[in-house]
Every structure is written in structure tokens, then in C-alpha cells.
Amino acid sequence: SREAAEGTLDISKEDIKDAFLKKLFYGLGRIPAVATKNDLYTALALTIRDKVFGRYVRSLEQFAEKDARAIGYLSAEYLPGPHLGNNLLNLEIMDETREALAELDLDLKELLEQEVEPGLGNGGLGRLASCYLDSMATLGVPSIGYGIRYEFGIFNQSIKDGWQAEATDKWLHFGNPWEVVRPEIAFEVKFGGHTEHSYENDKLHVKWIPNTEVKGVAYDTAILGYQSNAIIMRLWSAEAVESFDFSVYNVGDYYKAVEKKMRSENLTKVLYPNDENLSGKELRLKQQYFFVSCSLQDIIRLHLLQGRKLEDLHEKFTLQLNDTHPSIAVPELMRLLVDEHAMEWDEAWEKTRNTFAYTNHTLLPEALEKWSVSLLGKILPRHLEIIYEINRRFLDDLRNLKYNGEQIARMSLIEDWGEPAIRMAHLATVGSYKVNGVSELHSRLLQKQVLHDFAQLWPEKFTNVTNGVSYRRFLAVSNPALADLITKKIGNQWLQNLNGIKELENLALDPDFQKEWIAVKLQNKKHLANHIKERTGIEIEPSMLFDIHVKRIHEYKRQHLKVLHILSLYLRIQAGKGDGISPTAFIFGGKAAPGYFMAKRIIKLITSVGDLVNNDPQVNGKLKVAFLPNFSVKQAQKVYPAADLSEQISMAGKEASGTGNMKFALNGALTVGTLDGANVEIREEVGEENFFLFGLTTDGVQEAKKQGYRPYNYYEENDHLKEILDFLVSGKLAKGDKELFRPIYDNLIHQDPYLVLKDFQSYIDCQNKIHTAWRDPERWVKMSILNVAHIGKFSSDRSIKDYSDNIWELEVMKV
Numbered sequence: 001s002r003e004a005a006e007g008t009l010d011i012s013k014e015d016i017k018d019a020f021l022k023k024l025f026y027g028l029g030r031i032p033a034v035a036t037k038n039d040l041y042t043a044l045a046l047t048i049r050d051k052v053f054g055r056y057v058r059s060l061e062q063f064a065e066k067d068a069r070a071i072g073y074l075s076a077e078y079l080p081g082p083h084l085g086n087n088l089l090n091l092e093i094m095d096e097t098r099e100a101l102a103e104l105d106l107d108l109k110e111l112l113e114q115e116v117e118p119g120l121g122n123g124g125l126g127r128l129a130s131c132y133l134d135s136m137a138t139l140g141v142p143s144i145g146y147g148i149r150y151e152f153g154i155f156n157q158s159i160k161d162g163w164q165a166e167a168t169d170k171w172l173h174f175g176n177p178w179e180v181v182r183p184e185i186a187f188e189v190k191f192g193g194h195t196e197h198s199y200e201n202d203k204l205h206v207k208w209i210p211n212t213e214v215k216g217v218a219y220d221t222a223i224l225g226y227q228s229n230a231i232i233m234r235l236w237s238a239e240a241v242e243s244f245d246f247s248v249y250n251v252g253d254y255y256k257a258v259e260k261k262m263r264s265e266n267l268t269k270v271l272y273p274n275d276e277n278l279s280g281k282e283l284r285l286k287q288q289y290f291f292v293s294c295s296l297q298d299i300i301r302l303h304l305l306q307g308r309k310l311e312d313l314h315e316k317f318t319l320q321l322n323d324t325h326p327s328i329a330v331p332e333l334m335r336l337l338v339d340e341h342a343m344e345w346d347e348a349w350e351k352t353r354n355t356f357a358y359t360n361h362t363l364l365p366e367a368l369e370k371w372s373v374s375l376l377g378k379i380l381p382r383h384l385e386i387i388y389e390i391n392r393r394f395l396d397d398l399r400n401l402k403y404n405g406e407q408i409a410r411m412s413l414i415e416d417w418g419e420p421a422i423r424m425a426h427l428a429t430v431g432s433y434k435v436n437g438v439s440e441l442h443s444r445l446l447q448k449q450v451l452h453d454f455a456q457l458w459p460e461k462f463t464n465v466t467n468g469v470s471y472r473r474f475l476a477v478s479n480p481a482l483a484d485l486i487t488k489k490i491g492n493q494w495l496q497n498l499n500g501i502k503e504l505e506n507l508a509l510d511p512d513f514q515k516e517w518i519a520v521k522l523q524n525k526k527h528l529a530n531h532i533k534e535r536t537g538i539e540i541e542p543s544m545l546f547d548i549h550v551k552r553i554h555e556y557k558r559q560h561l562k563v564l565h566i567l568s569l570y571l572r573i574q575a576g577k578g579d580g581i582s583p584t585a586f587i588f589g590g591k592a593a594p595g596y597f598m599a600k601r602i603i604k605l606i607t608s609v610g611d612l613v614n615n616d617p618q619v620n621g622k623l624k625v626a627f628l629p630n631f632s633v634k635q636a637q638k639v640y641p642a643a644d645l646s647e648q649i650s651m652a653g654k655e656a657s658g659t660g661n662m663k664f665a666l667n668g669a670l671t672v673g674t675l676d677g678a679n680v681e682i683r684e685e686v687g688e689e690n691f692f693l694f695g696l697t698t699d700g701v702q703e704a705k706k707q708g709y710r711p712y713n714y715y716e717e718n719d720h721l722k723e724i725l726d727f728l729v730s731g732k733l734a735k736g737d738k739e740l741f742r743p744i745y746d747n748l749i750h751q752d753p754y755l756v757l758k759d760f761q762s763y764i765d766c767q768n769k770i771h772t773a774w775r776d777p778e779r780w781v782k783m784s785i786l787n788v789a790h791i792g793k794f795s796s797d798r799s800i801k802d803y804s805d806n807i808w809e810l811e812v813m814k815v
């Protein structure tokens with residue numbers, strides 16, 4: 001029936017079994033006896049995809065009825081993670097599916113393992129975008145997530161001889177059962193060439209004569225919310241434009257036409273690792289414009305399809321810019337309105353400014369996007385003119401407001417010392433009606449530092465939305481044992497509203513509950529220990545304290561501070577002063593940008609410390625160090641449930657928010673952290689007595705830098721620290737090679753831009769307190785339960801509600 005097709009009926013075990021076998025027979029031409037594991041996975045995925053698309057069709061009807069404002073979420077990155085488990089949870093058919101498969105002698109767990117995730121992002125920013133799609137679907141926000149269908153996502157990481165090695169991520173190799181290609185939803189995108197200016201009845205008319213065109217084709221993946229709607233993640237893939245090559249084709253130069261085709265398809269070939277120097281990368285700029293142009297054309301198509309006028313676009317659509325990566329959308333919308341729809345500049349600017357909202361995700365100066373004027377002019381000549389015109393008018397306004405030359409130069413969209421470049425954050429800020437940071441602290445610093453002048457000029461434009469995470473994926477799906485225990489005690493209402501989890505508070509001191517809580521954690525630790533053994537050969541005792549540091553490798557995140565702590569313990573034990581050290585497993589994971597010298601050396605340092613510690617019989621009962629390769633959403637889902645201690649130790653003022661911090665706490669890990677990003681708010685929520693704080697504050701950092709920080713003094717004055725640092729270059733970590741870690745050593749004692757040495761002693765003292773707390777299991781488990789009980793704020797449902805209330809001005813309606 002139609003209802004069943006739309007997924008509105010309860011789905012029974014028999015339905016699933018039936019649909020699954022049909023997919024296997026007729027969809028794949030296989031019978032169970034000869035089917036490979038991948039056939040079986042694919043048949044199941046296709047079965048579930050049908051249900052999810054059914055929900056999407058139903059949602060569309062309801063959205064149309066409500067005639068509500070819609071959100072276009074523009075993000076160059078998404079990290080959805082494996083779809084299957086999440087969809088089963090959200091359809092509430094996990095048990096039915098497991099049983100249906102069991103009747104066919106198949107194991108759901110094995111099929112879940114089979115899924116290759118789309119790694120279409122670098123880390124926090126891409127994962128956040130996916131959490132937000134999940135919550136927009138759950139809360140019934142009419143929305144489309146626009147992005148790029150990279151053929152190769154973030155590289156696969158392996159560890160060779162202790163170093164990171166990169167391999168291409170062929171995520172589409174076995175096909176992608178979750179997506180549907182929409183060949184009829186395709187747009188042409190132009191590049192290069194020149195512009196021609198002419199006057200018609202005194203009105204300037206600009207024509208852009210490009211020299212290449214590429215076609216973008218839509219690939220749709222339905223993203224299902226909990227017990228509710230589905231929305232579409234629409235990713236654009238580049239293809240050659242047939243018409244463009246036709247002339248060449250006709251004169252018989254077939255190979256030239258094919259060559260052009262290959263060049264076009266290069267556009268969406270590969271995701272750039274985000275912390276590489278991108279400023280000269282022409283292809284990256286083309287990717288950004290490509291997906292923005294397709295997305296805007298699609299939105300205009302949808303708008304006009306509903307019989308609406310282009311003038312009303314901003315009333316019916318809001319476009320959220322996920323960082324500056326899509327900020328070329330600002331001049332692109334101006335171009336569409338002014339050049340292609342003959343709108344007056346002032347009116348077009350008014351509409352454009354009211355269409356976009358911009359989220360900033362970093363304060364790191366080296367990460368603020370800039371595109372050289374020469375490159376932008378070469379690829380997008382008309383957009384460069386428009387940016388100049390936006391800037392001219394903006395700077396005129398500032399002059400009228402009596403801004404001085406220095407202020408004007410600071411605020412200009414164009415930086416013109418050195419190679420002239422467009423400051424994309426300024427463009428996004430000027431072109432948006434709201435600008436937000438991603439945690440209270442970050443939003444404050446954004447207004448105080450990076451965008452200070454703009455915040456003074458337009459105070460009402462600036463706001464905060466603290467990040468949140470999809471707790472259904474990161475607790476209900478990935479930690480079923482804990483989820484079941486929670487539901488057993490307080491019911492399942494928390495699956496709809498995470499604030500409901502607060503009821504656990506009353507159980508924090510209940511000895512039976514504590515026992516069950518500890519048992520669940522131990523079981524999860526056993527699973528992770530097995531996984532680590534399988535992947536690295538390293539054996540970890542599940543009873544150890546699992547002290548985990550997983551995130552991209554970057555100096556500001558200070559993985560090397562963690563290493564100094566491990567070496568401190570190692571040297572203490574060797575010196576016979578190891579009393580008070582609880583047996584600990586240090587687990588690391590994370591990718592280093594392939595061109596980031598220091599980050600790659602930090603990985604080598606971690607694995608070298610591992611080799612030393614894990615093979616030293618004097619300490620290996622007390623310390624283990626493992627680097628889990630290829631950290632991803634899939635790996636993350638195995639890691640968070642097993643953590644006792646979550647490392648969030650960035651230098652204060654550098655981590656915009658962090659979201660791993662939330663996922664750890666959600667799974668009952670305690671946090672050791674600085675007052676940085678969302679750590680501040682997590683500590684407020686869980687209570688300072690349930691959080692291990694150390695290190696300088698942002699003010700302390702500023703003060704230290706102002707005073708002329710000299711790391712060498714800390715090296716000289718702290719004997720233990722000196723002993724550890726000297727150990728780095730003793731050769732003992734590197735088979736006698738004293739040079740291997742000298743770059744890290746030199747950097748720390750002479751520069752130390754992230755104040756590792758300054759925060760060292762505070763960190764060590766804090767870790768001593770942690771080890772004391774660990775030896776009191778009742779105290780630890782109580783703290784663990786209270787962390788989970790007070791994590792409600794960090795649901796991405798709350799974040800989306802905040803965006804809806806404070807930015808989008810739209811009612812969330814759980815349909």
C-alpha cells in the first residue's frame with residue numbers, strides 16, 4: 001500500500017525479511033547461498049533506503065502544506081558516518097531487523113561492520129554539519145543540506161614504521177546504496193573568461209563570457225530524523241557539458257572532447273585536507289564556486305517552481321554558510337539578481353544581505369580563508385568586480401561614519417599589503433544578516449578579536465550558537481548497552497529530548513545502578529581493547545584507566561603535552577617513584593594534514609613512545625600507549641563508549657568549540673581540560689567538582705604572550721620537565737637517533753607557540769588528582785553518572801532550536 005511504501009506503518013520483522021530477500025533476488029540477482037557479505041549488506045541497505053525515502057516523500061508533503069521558510073545549509077564538508085545503524089534506530093526497527101536476519105542465519109552486527117562511511121569532511125566542521133541535518137530532520141525544519149560529492153574523501157591513514165601513510169579513500173568502490181542520482185537535476189557552472197560592459201538606456205549591463213563550463217549533477221541521500229521526517233543531503237558531482245564540446249566533436253577531434261570531459265570531472269575528484277595551505281589551490285576555489293552555483297540555481301528553481309517571485313527569495317529561504325567555504329555565494333547571488341534578473345543593485349544587495357547567515361568555526365589566523373585577487377579574477381572575473389563594488393560601497397559607508405584610514409584598511413574586504421587578497425570572513429560578515437560563533441567563549445573572542453570592528457559596527461548582527469551533537473548516533477546507536485541501562489531506569493523519553501536524561505541524577509549514588517554502570521563501561525572497554533589488538537597488535541588490559549585523546553593532530557590541540565605526561569610517568573616508574581600511578585592505557589587517534597610537518601612528527605613521537613613503553617617489562621603492566629589508525633566516525637563510535645578520561649587540552653582560546661568533548665561526556669567519560677571552547681560550558685553544566693580543570697585561561701595566555709613568554713625559562717627551572725625534554729633527544733626513543741625529535745624539542749624550548757611548557761606543571765598536578773580519583777571507584781562512577789545526567793544542553797536538537805529561534809526566525813515543528 002501507499003502508506004507502507006511511505007513508511008507510516010509499523011514495520012514488522014516479516015516485512016523486513018520479505019523486502020530484504022526481494023532486494024537480494026531481484027535487485028542484486030543473488031540467492032543467500034552465493035551472496036557475499038557485501039551483497040547482503042547492500043540488499044539490507046537498499047531495503048532500508050526505501051523506507052527512508054518513503055519518509056522523505058511524506059515529509060515533503062507536510063513541508064509544502066505548512067509553507068514554512070526553508071533552510072539551505074551550505075557546507076563544503078559532511079561526515080554522516082555509517083547510515084545503516086542510525087536509520088534502523090530512527091525507524092525504530094533495530095530489534096525487528098536483527099531478528100529477521102537471524103531467521104536467515106545472518107548477523108546484523110556483521111552487516112553493520114560492512115558499511116564504508118562517506119568521509120566527505122576533515123573533522124569537527126563536517127561532522128557538525130551532519131549532526132545538524134540529523135536534528136533538522138528530527139525537528140521538522142524544512143531544509144536541504146548542499147555539498148560536494150567528492151569521489152575521494154579524506155585520505156585513509158595507516159601507520160608504517162610509526163609514521164602516518166596516506167592512501168586514497170575509495171568510498172564508492174562497492175557502490176553507494178544510500179544515494180539516488182538525479183540526472184534531471186543538473187546545472188551548468190561557468191569559469192574563467194572575461195566580462196563585457198555595455199550601456200542599455202543608461203543602465204550598465206554586464207555580460208560574463210566564460211571560457212569553460214562544467215555540469216553539476218545532484219546525488220540525493222535521505223537523512224532520517226528520529227521517529228519523524230527525512231530531509232535531503234544533496235551533493236553535486238561534476239560532469240562535462242556535452243553541448244560545450246559539440247563543435248570539437250563534430251570536426252572529429254574525439255580525443256580532445258574526452259580530454260575535456262576528464263578535466264571537468266576532476267573538479268569533484270578529491271577533498272582537500274583542511275589544514276594545508278590552500279590559498280594557491282585553484283581547484284579548491286573552483287570546487288567552492290561549483291557547489292555554491294549549483295545550490296543557488298537549485299534553490300531558485302525550487303522557489304520559482306512554487307510560483308513565487310525571485311524578489312521574495314529571502315523570505316522563503318535562508319542560506320546558512322558553514323564557515324567561509326561557501327561565501328562566494330554572496331557575490332554569486334548578487335550576480336544572479338543584478339546581471340541575470342536585471343534587479344537594481346541596492347535592492348539586490350538588500351535581499352542578498354537578508355538571505356545569508358554565517359557561522360565562523362575558527363579564530364586561527366592561518367585558517368582564515370583568503371583568495372588572491374589574481375586567482376579569483378582569473379577563475380571568476382565577474383565575481384571579483386562585484387566584490388570590489390560591494391567593498392567600494394561598504395568603505396564609503398564607513399567613511400561617512402567618520403572611520404579613519406587605519407580602521408578602513410582593517411575592515412576592507414581586500415587585504416592589500418603583500419599580494420592583494422579577498423578576506424572571505426569579511427565578505428561573509430558584510431553579506432549576512434547574522435554571524436555566529438560555535439561556543440560562548442568563541443563567540444565572545446570572535447567579537448573581541450577577529451571581527452571586532454564589525455561587531456562594534458553591527459552589534460545586533462552577532463550571536464552565539466553553542467555546538468551540539470547527535471546523541472542518538474553517539475549514544476543510542478554506538479553504546480547500546482549504556483542506552484539500554486538508561487532506558488531501563490528512566491524510560492525512553494530521553495531519546496526525544498536529551499534534557500530528560502537529567503533523571504539519572506537521582507541514581508548517581510545508587511549502589512546497584514553504579515555496579516551496572518561500571519559493568520557496561522568495562523564491557524565497552526573490552527570491545528575497544530579487542531579492536532585495538534586487531535588493528536595494532538597492542539594488548540590493553542580492560543581494567544586500566546582508558547585515557548583517550550582523539551581528534552585531528554594539531555599543535556594547538558597539544559597531543560605533545562599528553563606525550564610529555566606519558567614520559568613523565570615512564571621516567572617516574574623507572575626511577576622507582578611510580579607509587580600513585582594507576583595502570584593507564586593512553587589511546588590516541590587522528591589524522592595529520594599530509595603537508596603538516598610537525599603534526600606528522602607528533603604521530604611518530606606517539607608511536608615511538610608506544611614502542612618504548614609497551615615493550616618495557618618494568619612499566620608495561622602500568623602503562624600502555626596505542627595509536628589507533630584512521631580515526632573516522634565509524635572508529636569514533638567504538639572509541640567514545642570505552643573512555644574513562646577525555647583529553648580536551650587545547651591552549652585556551654584556540655579550540656572554537658570541540659564536539660568530541662561532548663561525545664565523550666555523553667558516554668560517561670570524565671574530562672580533563674582547559675577553559676577552552678565548549679569545555680567551559682560543559683564544566684558549567686556538569687559541575688566543577690565533576691570536571692578536571694587545568695591550565696591558563698585565555699586572559700592568562702594573552703598576558704603571558706604580552707610579557708614576552710620564554711619557554712626556555714620553564715625548561716631550565718623545572719628539573720623534571722627538563723629531564724623529559726632531554727629524553728626526547730637522548731636517542732632512547734629512536735634507536736639511538738638523537739635528531740628525530742629535535743624539531744619538536746627545539747620548537748618547544750625556543751618558540752612553544754601553544755604554551756605547552758607553561759601549562760605542563762598544572763597538567764601534571766591535575767593528572768595526579770585524576771589518578772587519585774580513579775582509585776576511588778565509587779567516587780569516579782558517581783562523577784561519571786553525573787556527567788551524563790547533565791549533558792542535555794549538548795544535543796544538536798538544542799543547537800538547531802537555537803538557530804531557529806535566534807537566527808532563522810522559524811518555528812520548529814516536530815511533525
Ligand code: 26M
Nearest residue numbers: 124125128275361362367438655656657658659
Ligand atoms: C588551516 C591551516 C593551518 C592550520 C589549521 C587550519 C584550520 C584549522 C581549523 C582550518 C580550518 C579550521 O576550522 C574549521 C574547523 O574544522 N573548525 C572546527 O569546527 C568545529 C565545529 O564547529 C569546532 O568544534 C572545532 O573547535 C573547530 O576547530
